[in-house]
Amino acid sequence: MTGDDRLRSELEALERAAPSDAAPTRELSAAGTRWLRTALVGVTAVSAMVAALLLVGQLPNRSTGSSTPSPSADAGVEAQARGGDLILTLSSPKSVWTTEEAIEIVATLTFAGSGGDTLVFFGPGSPFVFNLRQVSGGNAVLDGDWELVCRRFAIPRDAPLTQALSKSGEIQELGPFDEAFFRDPNLYLPVGRWQVEVIIPVSGGLDCGGPPMQTAIQIEVVEAASSDRPAATASPRPPAEPTETAAPSDGDPASVTGVLDGDANLEGGCVWLRDAAGDQWEILWPDGYAAEFHGGVPVIVRGEDVVATEGDVVTVSGHRPPGVGSHCMVGIVYEATEVTVGSGDGD
């Protein structure tokens, strides 16, 4: 038996032994699909995680209560939905924003019952799921994601839950809601009319099966009158990359020089180069090279040889690949074609 055969055999045995389900536990229905969604909490929602709220519900029959959008050019826009003793409010202080403004949208869930506390059901994360739909000027759609976990949570009558719009959903590597969009702590949108929806899969019962509440507002995003930065067009890219992945002044440099660093505890190990400006670069190493951890220390190997270790200055030439997301999310993805260990001045 060859090495490859044995590897295949062992992996097959391992996979076969893994537990499984014979079939999905959720029932499908043709109309709306009875489903629960997992939340991909955007980076901006990390602070919201501290509040530790996320919930579960069902997608069908989303419109519980009445939504009454009331746009006003100067006074902002607000919509409410009422379901039982709960009032869900979505508001924005302005109905017209420019491409340069960080858009402010806040959702509030208020218990308006006459008794004591009311119960809703949350998991870790945020209770509010936000969707974005471009209704004119394009057709971009971002469906926020929900967490599968169901936990009970109480809202006191005098303490409504409030949360600014947090980004969640699937990263669209070639779409407008790309990684940079999710990394930005603010919400910038390109020109167009946008519907912003908030959904709370809330239930007053004793399980997570209750119907969700939702409401929506529409805002207009217009070109800024004057701009110190490129106006948003096809992509709602923020004015500047966030600190964690700040793009260098040259967006796609011919080479990158940085100090080798890494963290063995991230995603099975993540290695990056930190350049003089402090930017971190996640390198897709060329054939023959690989990033590894030896005793917890990040190293670069070529074949069997260690060619660089933590703290070494490494220069790579190549380019930023289009449409490639970073799994580690610690830096800018850069596909290297050549590797030089040293000062980068020559060799």
Add this chain to the structure above:
Amino acid sequence: MDQGDFTAAVDRHYPGLVQRLTLVLHDSEEAKDVAQEAYLRAFKAWDRFDGTDARAWLHTIGLRLAFNRLRRRRLWDRWLRGQRSEPTWVVPERIDLWRSLAGLRPQQRAALLLNVLDGYTQAEIGRMLDAPEGTVASWIADAKRRLRALLDEGSQP
């Protein structure tokens, strides 16, 4: 195509998807969650399926969801400092293989399994995982080298 078509084409691939995701996510319960999510998303997108390879299609959806889940897990792991225990279903003689898989990046794990167990080419895997073919090749070569070394080590008298 209706729900019956969907279940006929996809249901038989579901148990295998859960098992594959268990190896990629290194968590069988999370794998079940993601597989279910993938199944439901596949159902929602059923009218866009080209009808060629339901298994590859379902696995692609599942793996991409898994990577998204892992991004989120990293945030939670930092927050909770959680430690994941080793599963009871892994037999002792394969616990080192399980641990070695954990030492690979999740996309590398997925690429390895798609190549070694399913026979997909590097170009096909690149399209499934949205990664350059050369990168996939590097992932697979590196993963094979590490795991073969482990197996060779284990077979030493």
